Amino acid sequence: MTAQMQDAAVIDGRSVADSVVETVKQAAEELKQQTGVIPGIAVVIVGEDPASKVYVASKGKKAKECGFHSVQHTLADSTSEADLLALVEELNDDPQIHGILVQLPLPGHIDDGRVIQAINPQKDVDGFHVINAGKLTTGEVETAFVPCTPAGSTLLIERVRGKDLSGLNAVVVGRSNIVGKPMASLLLAANATVTVAHSRTPDLPAACRNADILVAAVGRPEMIKGDWVKPGATIIDVGINRIAAPERGEGKTRLVGDVAYGECAKVAGAITPVPGGVGPMTIAMLMANTLVSAYRHAGRTPPNF
Numbered sequence: 001m002t003a004q005m006q007d008a009a010v011i012d013g014r015s016v017a018d019s020v021v022e023t024v025k026q027a028a029e030e031l032k033q034q035t036g037v038i039p040g041i042a043v044v045i046v047g048e049d050p051a052s053k054v055y056v057a058s059k060g061k062k063a064k065e066c067g068f069h070s071v072q073h074t075l076a077d078s079t080s081e082a083d084l085l086a087l088v089e090e091l092n093d094d095p096q097i098h099g100i101l102v103q104l105p106l107p108g109h110i111d112d113g114r115v116i117q118a119i120n121p122q123k124d125v126d127g128f129h130v131i132n133a134g135k136l137t138t139g140e141v142e143t144a145f146v147p148c149t150p151a152g153s154t155l156l157i158e159r160v161r162g163k164d165l166s167g168l169n170a171v172v173v174g175r176s177n178i179v180g181k182p183m184a185s186l187l188l189a190a191n192a193t194v195t196v197a198h199s200r201t202p203d204l205p206a207a208c209r210n211a212d213i214l215v216a217a218v219g220r221p222e223m224i225k226g227d228w229v230k231p232g233a234t235i236i237d238v239g240i241n242r243i244a245a246p247e248r249g250e251g252k253t254r255l256v257g258d259v260a261y262g263e264c265a266k267v268a269g270a271i272t273p274v275p276g277g278v279g280p281m282t283i284a285m286l287m288a289n290t291l292v293s294a295y296r297h298a299g300r301t302p303p304n305f
């Protein structure tokens with residue numbers, strides 16, 4: 001091809017997230033009027049990680065915007081695992097709470113897995129409990145919670161490619177339990193042919209060049225380069241990396257994804273920006289999952305997202 005290609009369409013995660021939140025807000029109001037139930041979310045944060053504090057604050061703000069009952073538990077870094085487990089039990093038993101989120105990562109002396117498995121699966125709005133992970137892989141999503149970041153990424157992919165991904169190759173870079181694996185399950189459920197790449201993948205650029213849909217969830221700033229991208233591909237950049245930005249002044253930082261945005265946008269058909277892509281969708285889907293939980297607890301059929 002000799003003609004200059006046009007830059008990729010930018011997938012506006014903020015506006016899709018706003019429309020999800022609008023639906024949540026209206027459905028929450030309806031539930032309240034019909035049953036008196038107000039969706040309730042509890043966010044638990046242990047320690048003082050500044051990035052975690054920012055995310056937790058924006059979750060609380062969004063929950064209020066949706067008309068939810070929202071509580072935050074901030075525990076000291078030195079909190080014991082037993083005390084955290086006791087709080088989870090209390091929230092499991094609290095009828096006003098429909099969604100429980102324990103912000104990860106937890107301090108090193110606490111076993112993340114043990115805490116996640118202690119959450120009532122029917123309140124596990126992160127979708128990290130083995131019951132929910134199992135339901136996702138076996139296709140029982142009607143009664144499960146799907147993890148927010150992959151669920152939000154799927155809605156963005158739908159906007160570009162539709163719901164049925166038959167005939168398309170999807171490559172997910174990253175295999176974590178919270179992003180990469182559930183993302184792969186959702187792509188498979190949408191009939192894509194799925195490859196999951198990771199740190200032991202021998203030729204990552206070659207694997208990525210096969211992707212009609214490329215999802216990067218690695219945690220390495222701008223690792224995916226323009227010449228790894230298939231022309232016209234849809235790129236979903238999950239990465240959130242804070243890097244130094246001396247051009248903005250001494251000590252300044254900025255957020256970048258796992259994708260080298262400028263060069264990849266020249267080749268891709270559509271791409272999510274960072275910030276303003278997957279991040280806002282994650283928070284919107286957390287609200288959606290909490291709403292769904294409240295509907296289920298009230299014995300009502302929740303809306304679809």
Ligand SMILES: NC(=O)C1=CN([C@@H]2O[C@H](COP(=O)(O)OP(=O)(O)OC[C@H]3O[C@@H](n4cnc5c(N)ncnc54)[C@H](OP(=O)(O)O)[C@@H]3O)[C@@H](O)[C@H]2O)C=CC1
Pocket residue numbers: 149173174175176177178179180197198199200201204217218219220238239240241278279280282
């Ligand atoms: N936008 C949002 O809402 C969210 C963003 N994030 C961001 O997404 C990113 C990924 O998060 P998470 O899944 O939790 O991260 P993890 O660290 O748990 O997983 C990273 C994955 O990337 C793989 N990996 C690491 N280095 C390489 C490499 N050089 N080549 C190929 N694969 C590599 C790892 O492989 P291996 O398994 O072999 O070690 C691992 O599977 C982070 O930037 C995080 O901040 C996370 C959650 C929500």
Ligand SMILES: Nc1nc(=O)c2c([nH]1)NC[C@@H]1CN(c3ccc(C(=O)N[C@@H](CCC(=O)O)C(=O)O)cc3)C=[N+]21
Pocket residue numbers: 054055058101102103104105126148149240255274275276277278279280282283
């Ligand atoms: N139990 C648990 N559940 C999570 O879902 C969870 C977690 N722990 N730990 C940390 C990661 C990360 N995460 C993000 C959520 C929103 C943005 C987000 O809104 N980002 C904005 C920018 C925010 C900023 O400026 O820093 C954006 O991309 O536009 C980012 C990251 C949820 N996580």
